[in-house]
Amino acid sequence: MTAPPFIIMARYKALTVFNFIIGTCALSFQIGVLYPWHHQLDEDFKKLQKHHESNLQLFHNKKWEKLNEIDSKITALLEKMHK
Secondary structure (H helix, E strand, O other), X not given: OOXXXXXXXXXXXXXXXXXXXXXXHHHHHHHHHXXXXXHHHHHHHHHHHHHHHHHHXXXXXXXXXXXXXXXXXXXXXXXXXXX
């Protein structure tokens, strides 16, 4: 036995309203929470990137200092050997 048509229509209408409420809640969450959080993450990422670049520059400077030191020691040894 099937349910009367007005009961079936009432269920479909309730399902439609329920879907609308869920969609509205999801959109509100995206606008209220996720979008501002995206901006905060973007700012934090830019700070991290600047910090990383400065550390990388320090590393390269120390590496060049060490290479120059090694080069000067090798040059000194070669001069010592040729004398």
